[in-house]
Structures are given as structure tokens and as C-alpha cells.
Amino acid sequence: xTNVFERIGSRVLRGCSLLGKTGLFLLESVAQCFVRPYRxxxxxxxxxxxxxxxxxxxxxxxxxxxxxxxxxxxxxxxxFGAEGLLGSVVALxxxxxxxxxxxxxxxxxxxxxxxxxEIGILRIGGVIMALDSMAIEPRxxxxxxxxxxxxxxxxxxxxxxIVVGILGGGLVxxxxxxxxxxxxxxxxxxxxxxxxxxxxxWKSFAFAILIGWVCTWKGYNTQRGAQGVGTATTTAVVVSxxxxxxxxxxxxxxxx
Amino acid sequence: MSATGPGRASGHLQTLPDPAADGPLAxxxxxxxxxxxxxxxxxxxxxxxxxxxxxxxxxxxGAGKSVILRHMIGLxxxxxxQVLVNGADINLLSRKGLYALRNxxxxxxxxxxxxxxxxxxxxxxxPLREKTDQGEAEIRGKxxxxxxxxxxxxxxxxxxxxxxxxxxxxxxxxRAMVMDPEIIFFDEPTTGLDPIIRNSILKLVCDTWREHAxxxxxxxxxxxxxxxxxxxxxxxxxGKIAAAGPTASVLASEDPFVRQLLTGDFAGPIxxx
Numbered sequence: 001x002t003n004v005f006e007r008i009g010s011r012v013l014r015g016c017s018l019l020g021k022t023g024l025f026l027l028e029s030v031a032q033c034f035v036r037p038y039r040x041x042x043x044x045x046x047x048x049x050x051x052x053x054x055x056x057x058x059x060x061x062x063x064x065x066x067x068x069x070x071x072x073x074x075x076x077x078x079x080f081g082a083e084g085l086l087g088s089v090v091a092l093x094x095x096x097x098x099x100x101x102x103x104x105x106x107x108x109x110x111x112x113x114x115x116x117x118e119i120g121i122l123r124i125g126g127v128i129m130a131l132d133s134m135a136i137e138p139r140x141x142x143x144x145x146x147x148x149x150x151x152x153x154x155x156x157x158x159x160x161x162i163v164v165g166i167l168g169g170g171l172v173x174x175x176x177x178x179x180x181x182x183x184x185x186x187x188x189x190x191x192x193x194x195x196x197x198x199x200x201x202w203k204s205f206a207f208a209i210l211i212g213w214v215c216t217w218k219g220y221n222t223q224r225g226a227q228g229v230g231t232a233t234t235t236a237v238v239v240s241x242x243x244x245x246x247x248x249x250x251x252x253x254x255x256x
Numbered sequence: 257m258s259a260t261g262p263g264r265a266s267g268h269l270q271t272l273p274d275p276a277a278d279g280p281l282a283x284x285x286x287x288x289x290x291x292x293x294x295x296x297x298x299x300x301x302x303x304x305x306x307x308x309x310x311x312x313x314x315x316x317x318g319a320g321k322s323v324i325l326r327h328m329i330g331l332x333x334x335x336x337x338q339v340l341v342n343g344a345d346i347n348l349l350s351r352k353g354l355y356a357l358r359n360x361x362x363x364x365x366x367x368x369x370x371x372x373x374x375x376x377x378x379x380x381x382x383p384l385r386e387k388t389d390q391g392e393a394e395i396r397g398k399x400x401x402x403x404x405x406x407x408x409x410x411x412x413x414x415x416x417x418x419x420x421x422x423x424x425x426x427x428x429x430x431r432a433m434v435m436d437p438e439i440i441f442f443d444e445p446t447t448g449l450d451p452i453i454r455n456s457i458l459k460l461v462c463d464t465w466r467e468h469a470x471x472x473x474x475x476x477x478x479x480x481x482x483x484x485x486x487x488x489x490x491x492x493x494x495g496k497i498a499a500a501g502p503t504a505s506v507l508a509s510e511d512p513f514v515r516q517l518l519t520g521d522f523a524g525p526i527x528x529x
Contacts, residue, residue: 122371125367125369125372126366126369127369129331130365133358133363133365133441135354135355135359135387136386137351
């Protein structure tokens, strides 16, 4: 019996310790953003990597998400004779939920995994230790630009996802299913409020921090060679994806 | 100091002039104890590293040589004891203070630890670009001079994965010297290299010392080559210092462990099988 309590206690303590370490890692990495020398070039590089290079996959995902939403929404709304509300349904679904969540998941798969692998390879290659020994703060050099780049790129990608999704939905709803274009866009304007857009952007901002945090932490603490890089990358993708979905539930509860 | 052996005989590695043995200390470890992952890796290590001389740390794998080096650089903090660099305990320094101290260090790691995504030139220029306000022309001049010094004048535009193991180590040495350090640390700089390349790296270390008279601390398995030119020798055994002092006095040690390690005999207290 004592053993059971010991094991539970040990796990709780380890969990608390991990939480403390990851929290400190994030705080110190954020603090390093404000320490000279500033590295705008590296931040722009990361915005390009996370943002511009994810654009194609975001546009592709967004258009098909909008199209599917339009088909599903149209057939459901048709049962109630409310096809004219299709624009509102598509827009609100994308702005409040699907835009932020799917963008985050796409960024995790494309950029977050690469971030973890890249930092992980530097860790196992001894480069992080070399940076430290050269009196160059590794978190400032490797983590802070990625955090800032992710936080700046993800909300922009989310906005693009929403716009493209609405257009994709319009293409199917108006072009194929015969919904009036004025209804589609007009109802959308009536039903979407600033709070919906703000809520969606808050979510994307929070998800961006989560992605940057988990993916850089996992890469930064990679151990045990090439296999360790693989494990760290997989864990980073799984953990950040789950945290995005859990975070989405919590934020939705708070924002609604 | 011994003046015989393969290194000497080959004519590549020659005995270096020995500055005053009782000169100032660069680094002092006092009763350092460290446990890593529950294992005691350093157990009461007390050690002096003289300034302006080459100190080589030898010992069996896992004895704690690299851990000692990491303590000197401040990459690992001891559980007990002091690490004094120029009289200051580096474990009491703030992050800023520690980094200020490390600006006076150059470190060459076993694998080179170069950025794969950067060219050789950019790797060597990296500390200058990150930590100084020097202009690109000045940086170019310095990097080219160092690459020539390590015998690689024409590889600046290549990437590390296009170089041989020995060339990577040379580039790493150039990077370690680029900030004009007072102390250079080498963590097994020749491990895994063939004898010719290994000797060329060791010769480069000797030549660098001749030119700059840096304090150099090297963890090495290159026994007996290093005995021909290192000024100070440290033998580590299971987290303790088995012998330390001027090379000649350590070579004359009667300690059975030291004797067996230095001569490579099968018979003795070291049982590997």
C-alpha cells in the first residue's frame, strides 16, 4: 500500500517538476527576446519558415474545409428551409473553431515537427553546448526567434485560413449548390461579430504559444542520438496537437 | 620531459619549450564532487591548471575527464567544491558573469560541433558576428588568416558535411581561436582519426601554442604521443586524481594504475575483461 502512495507521490512530484521546468523554459525564452542583441533577421527567417512555407498547405486545407462545411451545412440547413444561412454557418464555424484549430494542427505537422527535429539535431551534435561555451545563450539564439516567429505567423495563417475557407465554402455553396451569393455573404456580415473574430484570433495566439513552447522544449531537451530526435519529434507533435484540442475546449468555455 | 616515442620519431611532434613550472595558475579545482544521474562521477577532485602551459588530462573512458573539463568551462556545476578561474569561483558567478568569463575561453569539442547549415567560413566567423561589432571586411580577414593557419585556406565556402573528420576538427580549432581566447579547451580533439590526421591535429595544437602561448587544457586518449610535448599531465581514475604535475614527474610515478595506463600494459590493477 505504501508503495502505491510512493509511486503516486513520485509521479506527482515529477509532473510538478516538469511543469516548473517547462514554465521556466518558456519564461526565460520570452525574457531573452528583450535582451540585446536583438535578432530581427532570425525572427523574419522564422516567420518565413512557419508562415510563408506553410501557406500552400494552409490554403489547400482551408479551401477543402470550407467546401466540406458548405456541403454538410447546406444539406442540414435545407431540412429547415434555411439554406440562406449557409454563409453564417461556414463563417462562424471557421472563425470560432476550425480556422484556429486546423491552422494550428497544420503548423504543428509542417513547421513544429521540423523545429523540434532541427533543435534536437543541434542538441545531439553538441552545438547547443558549443553555443553555451561560446557565451551565446542558446535559448536566445535558437528558441526565442522560433517562439516569436510562430506567434507572429500563426494568427496570420489563421486569418488566411478563414478567408480561404469562406471563399471555398462560397465556391461550393454559391457555384454548385445554388445558394444566392448575396445571401451567402450578406448573412455572414449580419451574424459575424467582432467578438467572434477576436475570440478566433485569441485562440490562434494561444495555440501559437503552445506550439512554439512544446516543439522547442522537446527539441531543446532531446537525448539519446538519432532515435531520440525521432522520439522528441513524435512526442512534440502528439503533445502539442492534444494540447491544442484541450486548449480549444478550455478557451471556448471561457470565451463563450 | 621525455623526448622519445613515435611522435618524436616521426618528426611531426616535437618537445615544446617549458615555461616556468611554478608560474601562475589559470584554473584551480578544489575538492570538487559531482554526481550525475545518481552516479558519483567526480569524487573530491583537487587540481591546478598552470597558466600559459599545455595540460593534458588522461584516464580510462568514463573516468570523469570530460566532466572535469566541463566544470572548468562552467557547463556543469559541482555538488560540492570550488572551480576557480583566475581566482574567481565560477559557480558563484551570475549568468552574465559566467558568459563574460567564457568570452575568454575557446572550446574545441570532440565532434567539432559545427553548424551543418553554415559554410566553414560562416562557422568560424559566427562568434565574431554574434558577439562583436567588427565589420565584415575585418571578420573576413581574421577568418581567412585562421583558416590558413589551420591549413584549410580554400574550404571557406564548403559545408561541414563536405569535409573529412580531420578537417572538421581543424575548422573547430579555428573557431575556438577566433575570439583570441586566453584559455583553449580541447575535448578529445583526435578521437576517431587516423594516426596521420591525428598527428597533424596535435602538431597544429603545438604550433598554435608556440605562436600564442595560450593556456591549453586537453582531454586526450593519445598516449603516449601527448607525453612528448605536454607540459603538465593529469591522470584521472574513477572520478579522482591519480596523479598530476609536470609531465616528467607523472611519467616517473610508481603508482601501479598510473604506470599501467601510461605504458598500456595488460598486467596491472586495471582489469577491462
